[in-house]
Amino acid sequence: MASSASDRRYLPLGARSVKIVVLGAFGVGKTTYVATISEMRPLRTEERLTRAGQFVDDLTVDTKSTTTVAMDFGRRTLGGDIVVYLFGAPGQPRFADMIRSLLHGALGGLVLVDTRRVDESYESIGLLEEADLPYVVAVNTFPGAPAYPEDVLRDALSLPCDRPLVFLDARFVKSAKRALIALVTDILHPAGSHAP
Amino acid sequence: MSPGAGGGGHTRRGVVRSHTVITPGGEEPGPAQPDVDVATLLSADTTTPREGLRVQARRVMALLEPGVLSVADVAAYLDMPVGVVRALVADLVRTGHIRTAEPFVPLAQPHEREFLERVLHGLQRL
Numbered sequence: 001m002a003s004s005a006s007d008r009r010y011l012p013l014g015a016r017s018v019k020i021v022v023l024g025a026f027g028v029g030k031t032t033y034v035a036t037i038s039e040m041r042p043l044r045t046e047e048r049l050t051r052a053g054q055f056v057d058d059l060t061v062d063t064k065s066t067t068t069v070a071m072d073f074g075r076r077t078l079g080g081d082i083v084v085y086l087f088g089a090p091g092q093p094r095f096a097d098m099i100r101s102l103l104h105g106a107l108g109g110l111v112l113v114d115t116r117r118v119d120e121s122y123e124s125i126g127l128l129e130e131a132d133l134p135y136v137v138a139v140n141t142f143p144g145a146p147a148y149p150e151d152v153l154r155d156a157l158s159l160p161c162d163r164p165l166v167f168l169d170a171r172f173v174k175s176a177k178r179a180l181i182a183l184v185t186d187i188l189h190p191a192g193s194h195a196p
Numbered sequence: 197m198s199p200g201a202g203g204g205g206h207t208r209r210g211v212v213r214s215h216t217v218i219t220p221g222g223e224e225p226g227p228a229q230p231d232v233d234v235a236t237l238l239s240a241d242t243t244t245p246r247e248g249l250r251v252q253a254r255r256v257m258a259l260l261e262p263g264v265l266s267v268a269d270v271a272a273y274l275d276m277p278v279g280v281v282r283a284l285v286a287d288l289v290r291t292g293h294i295r296t297a298e299p300f301v302p303l304a305q306p307h308e309r310e311f312l313e314r315v316l317h318g319l320q321r322l
Contacts, residue, residue: 011264012263013264015297016299017237018235019234037322043273045277073234078314082311082314082315083237085268085299087268105235105299105301106301174322177319181320184319187302
């Protein structure tokens with residue numbers, strides 16, 4: 001849906017953008033995450049993907065009546081002239097081409113994980129590994145979802161030990177921002193450069 | 197239609213493949229083709245005459261009149277697919293109507309750490 005003119009927020013000349021891609025399975029909280037971080041109503045760009053009817057088949061968890069068909073994006077301006085763009089995209093194999101294109105030029109990625117469906121995160125992690133991008137795995141702590149210790153989750157995800165893993169609640173900015181902080185910290189101070 | 201089939205031999209088709217406007221004839225653009233990312237920031241060069249621009253290009257230029265927006269912002273505000281906007285913008289860059297600033301990626305250049313520190317501090321203050 002097109003926005004009204006009053007929604008439009010212009011950036012200053014000389015602003016610099018940063019692109020961060022939020023991947024994860026359907027219903028894992030990508031849309032919520034993007035909305036929580038974004039300073040304005042998140043927008044959705046419609047990409048007419050083929051076989052859209054198949055999306056319904058993926059909705060096996062809870063009852064989510066709408067789903068992310070294309071990319072949700074939001075943005076957050078930091079210090080006036082830095083603008084972080086967050087793009088939420090489904091990490092399913094059939095979208096791999098779209099994701100690869102989206103990962104090009106990104107600072108890094110987040111993989112949102114629901115502990116009830118850890119296995120659905122493999123594809124997202126694989127795409128980020130393949131793109132050789134820094135990334136962080138963020139467990140979105142749903143009420144009622146099993147809480148596993150970090151080492152168990154790392155094992156289940158086959159997560160390399162140098163990749164940060166954080167726990168957060170995608171609904172709250174103070175919690176959600178942890179994944180972004182972990183990502184930028186990791187880029188500034190890679191785990192391998194310190195004593196473990 | 198299988199992803200990664202390699203037809204065409206380029207990797208950028210994911211976002212744009214469902215649209216017909218980009219690279220007519222499936223021809224690979226030359227090196228002068230501007231690479232317009234979805235997070236690229238756009239500003240209008242108001243000194244370049246706009247006669248002869250098509251309707252969609254005019255809409256983009258009008259939207260950018262007051263200030264800077266990203267490709268994604270333009271796509272959402274004008275309710276146009278990202279692939280279409282990327283193609284329109286690439287043309288408008290070539291004709292001198294739009295200036296672009298690519299998203300930041302670390303390339304081991306001076307002042308990069310300073311920039312990343314600013315990003316980090318900004319995030320910590322959220």
